[in-house]
Amino acid sequence: MLKISLANLDALFAAIAEKEALYIPTDKAGQAQYMRYENGMKMTDALNTVRSAKDFFFPQTENLVNFKVSGKTIEIIDPRTEHEDFVVFGVRACDVRSFSILDKVFLLSDPVDTYYENRRKHGTIVSMACTRPSETCFCGSFGIDAANPEGDAVCWKTEDSLYIQAVTEKGEALIEKIRPVLEETDDSAVEAQKAATREIMGKLPLAKFSTEKFGGEVLMKVFDSEKWASLSEACLGCGTCTFVCPTCQCYDIRDYDTGHGIQRFRCWDSCMYSDFTLMAHGNSRLTQKERFRQRFMHKLVYFPANNNGEYGCVGCGRCLSKCPISMNIVKVAKSLEGDL
Amino acid sequence: MQGMMLNRAKELLSDGTVNRVLGWQAGEFVYDITPAVFETEEELDAGFVYNGFCGNNLSKYLVKETLKDGKILVFLKPCDTYSFNQLLTEHRIDREKICAIGIPCDGKTSGEMLKAKGISGITGISEDADNFVVDTIYGQTTVAKADALEERCKTCKSKKHVAYDELLGEDGEILDSHRFDMVAKLEAMTPDERFAFWREQLSKCIRCNACRNVCPACTCEQCVFDNPKSGIAQKAAADSFEENMFHIIRAFHVAGRCTDCGECSRVCPQNIPLHLLNRKFIKDINELYGDYQAGAEVGTRAPLTNYTQEDVEPSIVYHREGK
Numbered sequence: 001m002l003k004i005s006l007a008n009l010d011a012l013f014a015a016i017a018e019k020e021a022l023y024i025p026t027d028k029a030g031q032a033q034y035m036r037y038e039n040g041m042k043m044t045d046a047l048n049t050v051r052s053a054k055d056f057f058f059p060q061t062e063n064l065v066n067f068k069v070s071g072k073t074i075e076i077i078d079p080r081t082e083h084e085d086f087v088v089f090g091v092r093a094c095d096v097r098s099f100s101i102l103d104k105v106f107l108l109s110d111p112v113d114t115y116y117e118n119r120r121k122h123g124t125i126v127s128m129a130c131t132r133p134s135e136t137c138f139c140g141s142f143g144i145d146a147a148n149p150e151g152d153a154v155c156w157k158t159e160d161s162l163y164i165q166a167v168t169e170k171g172e173a174l175i176e177k178i179r180p181v182l183e184e185t186d187d188s189a190v191e192a193q194k195a196a197t198r199e200i201m202g203k204l205p206l207a208k209f210s211t212e213k214f215g216g217e218v219l220m221k222v223f224d225s226e227k228w229a230s231l232s233e234a235c236l237g238c239g240t241c242t243f244v245c246p247t248c249q250c251y252d253i254r255d256y257d258t259g260h261g262i263q264r265f266r267c268w269d270s271c272m273y274s275d276f277t278l279m280a281h282g283n284s285r286l287t288q289k290e291r292f293r294q295r296f297m298h299k300l301v302y303f304p305a306n307n308n309g310e311y312g313c314v315g316c317g318r319c320l321s322k323c324p325i326s327m328n329i330v331k332v333a334k335s336l337e338g339d340l
Numbered sequence: 341m342q343g344m345m346l347n348r349a350k351e352l353l354s355d356g357t358v359n360r361v362l363g364w365q366a367g368e369f370v371y372d373i374t375p376a377v378f379e380t381e382e383e384l385d386a387g388f389v390y391n392g393f394c395g396n397n398l399s400k401y402l403v404k405e406t407l408k409d410g411k412i413l414v415f416l417k418p419c420d421t422y423s424f425n426q427l428l429t430e431h432r433i434d435r436e437k438i439c440a441i442g443i444p445c446d447g448k449t450s451g452e453m454l455k456a457k458g459i460s461g462i463t464g465i466s467e468d469a470d471n472f473v474v475d476t477i478y479g480q481t482t483v484a485k486a487d488a489l490e491e492r493c494k495t496c497k498s499k500k501h502v503a504y505d506e507l508l509g510e511d512g513e514i515l516d517s518h519r520f521d522m523v524a525k526l527e528a529m530t531p532d533e534r535f536a537f538w539r540e541q542l543s544k545c546i547r548c549n550a551c552r553n554v555c556p557a558c559t560c561e562q563c564v565f566d567n568p569k570s571g572i573a574q575k576a577a578a579d580s581f582e583e584n585m586f587h588i589i590r591a592f593h594v595a596g597r598c599t600d601c602g603e604c605s606r607v608c609p610q611n612i613p614l615h616l617l618n619r620k621f622i623k624d625i626n627e628l629y630g631d632y633q634a635g636a637e638v639g640t641r642a643p644l645t646n647y648t649q650e651d652v653e654p655s656i657v658y659h660r661e662g663k
Contacts, residue, residue: 029540030611047460050610051546060546061576132478134455135369135462203477205369205463234375234401238550239575240609252575267576270548274566275573321452324550324607325396326372 001190002175002182003163012162013037013089015178020124021086023056025049034088043090047134048316052246053095056088057119058102060243061267064115064253068261079263082118087174090128093149094139094316098246099125100150101314104307105249124170127151131197136317138206138330144314147197156190163190211313211333213340216305223297227335232292234325239270241328242295244318250276271295296332342390344508345415345443349388350381352413358439359410362401364394370465371451375401377412390415392467395448395490397601399423399433400556406434414438417445418512419496421503422599422635423556428503429638430597432559442504444512447485447493450606457483492602492615495519502636519600520623522616527663542583544610547576551587551604551614557594591617596625596642599635628652 004012016022022037025044032046066077106113127149153171156163166172242248252269255262271294285291303312319328349361365376366389375396378384397420405412427433461477472483499512552558564570577583604614625632629643
């Protein structure tokens with residue numbers, strides 16, 4: 001176990017930033033968000049960022065290819081930029097798990113998404129254990145340990161120090177680079193913090209929340225439930241839940257006419273939107289009830305059916321905090337589970 | 341108040357005056373309230389709630405609800421009644437199918453407002469006249485209501501109901517709210533400072549459309565930004581110019597119709613103070629065309645859709661030095 005005094009955190013960040021692009025969660029315009037590190041930037045005390053860390057591997061928009069048209073010639077321009085090494089620092093346990101869920105979508109079957117793949121290859125994840133989880137947290141429901149997150153390297157922040165430990169080769173390579181600013185220590189402080197955090201996790205209001213009744217085997221039962229009508233009744237059809245969600249991965253590909261060419265870009269899509277999966281024949285989901293149902297069917301039924309029982313949720317609680325009408329996966333699952 | 345509302349709702353359901361009740365439903369943590377339509381007394385008993393967290397303006401749901409059969413009971417806070425009138429003016433809701441009950445409001449807060457005060461791990465909230473007492477797994481905290489109010493409630497424009505069939509509790513007065521103070525501060529900035537302020541705020545936008553979808557003035561059947569044939573349908577802002585223009589276009593579209601209910605800022609997941617764009621328009625309309633409050637009455641012609649010889653000329657923008 002290695003450590004650095006919190007007073008010297010700037011030195012740690014500077015040491016990483018000297019070698020490669022570093023992103024840390026910081027407070028900007030009143031919100032916690034990941035920003036590229038600059039000298040003197042402070043890490044936020046907020047539990048989590050509003051936008052999840054999925055942005056680093058699956059950004060909200062990215063140009064896939066550009067076409068420049070002049071006369072009868074079309075020039076194809078490669079705008080790809082995802083080849084730079086970078087470090088994301090301070091990712092919470094829930095968000096780290098979301099990467100392995102996204103991997104199953106983008107990497108496990110052909111065709112592999114090379115844009116995503118490149119970013120995953122070039123990104124090093126330094127996670128941060130939680131000490132003060134919120135009532136909206138339920139990562140434990142998915143076997144995630146907030147006190148001991150996954151990641152290439154893991155950090156624990158105490159009153160006065162930051163402890164860091166490598167987990168993967170990438171993590172070891174990173175720590176090798178910053179070794180001079182770190183000092184060797186035992187793991188007693190970290191073990192004490194883990195025990196304290198696990199005790200808090202057990203006291204959270206959603207500590208016993210479980211989605212285990214859901215999965216592919218109850219597909220039609222869940223799909224046909226009469227409760228979807230009332231659950232979706234007040235839904236505004238906005239995309240907040242999907243855009244703050246670390247595991248939502250639907251996207252749209254569009255062409256933007258620049259006047260003298262085309263930018264073909266992809267951007268996040270939302271099943272809550274009226275033109276989601278709009279096809280030439282029209283839309284298969286005609287009302288908000290069907291769109292709303294799709295989101296929860298995907299996370300609680302389709303995803304586990306296709307991925308050995310793993311749910312498409314990490315319990316980060318962002319949708320619980322941010323939905324304008326406070327409707328979310330916990331309320332939906334609790335309402336439906338009685339019928340299963 | 342919740343008990344009075346519940347009793348009246350049950351009476352109106354059982355005597356057949358209405359067949360549905362539009363209100364607020366309790367959630368998991370006291371603060372996570374969901375708008376809901378109740379059809380039976382049992383449903384009302386199981387979930388109906390009215391407390392300091394019922395901020396949602398229910399008036400826009402009437403667009404959808406009055407297309408259905410039967411009459412619906414709706415509870416309206418003072419600021420919601422302005423939206424209600426504006427929707428009537430624009431012929432978006434059917435007055436014959438609505439029984440509107442005005443209810444008092446002491447200002448609302450939200451889970452997010454409490455959390456912004458560093459409170460976390462909330463397990464229960466109770467309220468007395470002046471305070472919220474918040475129980476958390478980390479201990480108990482008391483927060484003065486005045487400190488925890490949403491910005492729109494700190495600068496509440498009116499405790500007076502401008503529309504209702506029945507009123508529960510006392511009606512209030514139109515207030516001198518200082519709601520344009522922040523707009524005046526923005527106007528006092530240099531153009532560069534103002535641009536920097538809005539760029540910093542609008543760069544947080546994730547184009548979730550929550551501001552648009554919650555807005556009682558945004559009731560187009562299909563928004564231009566959702567129409568694939570419009571040529572400007574987008575699910576993401578391609579660049580910073582689009583990021584700015586989405587919100588500025590939206591503010592223009594609701595100018596003269598926005599009642600300043602503040603729902604746009606309440607729902608923004610990124611806490612962008614979107615209401616300031618709308619308030620800028622309201623302040624300008626007041627200054628250039630005379631005081632006008634959208635939704636204060638039904639059927640008024642808004643200054644921007646009504647020509648008079650006293651209207652300012654477009655050249656006013658030069659005289660105001662771009663403010």
